[in-house]
Amino acid sequence: MSKYTSPLITLTISIILLAACTKKQAEEPKPVVPEKPGIQVSYAATIQPIFQARCAGCHAPGRKASAAWSFDGYGTVTANAARIKQVVLVSKTMPLGGTLSAADLQSIKDWFDQGMKQ
Numbered sequence: 001m002s003k004y005t006s007p008l009i010t011l012t013i014s015i016i017l018l019a020a021c022t023k024k025q026a027e028e029p030k031p032v033v034p035e036k037p038g039i040q041v042s043y044a045a046t047i048q049p050i051f052q053a054r055c056a057g058c059h060a061p062g063r064k065a066s067a068a069w070s071f072d073g074y075g076t077v078t079a080n081a082a083r084i085k086q087v088v089l090v091s092k093t094m095p096l097g098g099t100l101s102a103a104d105l106q107s108i109k110d111w112f113d114q115g116m117k118q
């Protein structure tokens with residue numbers, strides 16, 4: 001064997017092995033990442049629209065129930081979190097004269113549980 005043959009063979013085998021490995025990796029299915037229970041809920045994207053549609057009619061400043069709770073932005077919700085949780089999630093007396101969908105209730109619960117993200 002010439003003194004160049006052996007390194008050449010080694011190199012060729014290395015390239016073939018490398019190519020085989022790379023191809024194998026590319027073909028392997030991606031591991032399925034289990035979804036976190038409960039999607040991250042934000043005030044701006046999810047909670048504000050629900051409260052705007054379902055609570056503001058009575059609780060916006062100047063409306064008939066604004067004395068009980070004045071709904072006027074993020075701060076007015078977080079500052080009254082305990083009372084809102086109580087009437088929406090526990091006693092379910094609000095929204096007065098109506099009900100929230102199961103999906104809305106879940107979003108509100110998740111939002112409180114996740115620390116009321118703005």
Ligand code: HEC
Nearest residue numbers: 051054055057058065068069083084087088094095096097
């Ligand atoms: C149809 C009108 C109406 C709607 C809609 C409504 N409320 Fe009320 N809410 C009232 C009235 C009237 C009161 C005061 C009397 C009472 O507590 O029943 C009140 C009281 C409250 C209180 C004070 C409770 C306490 O014990 O201090 C909170 C908090 C509240 N509502 C939250 C909400 C939230 C959150 C929504 C929307 C999911 C909502 N309300 C929808 C009429 C309404």
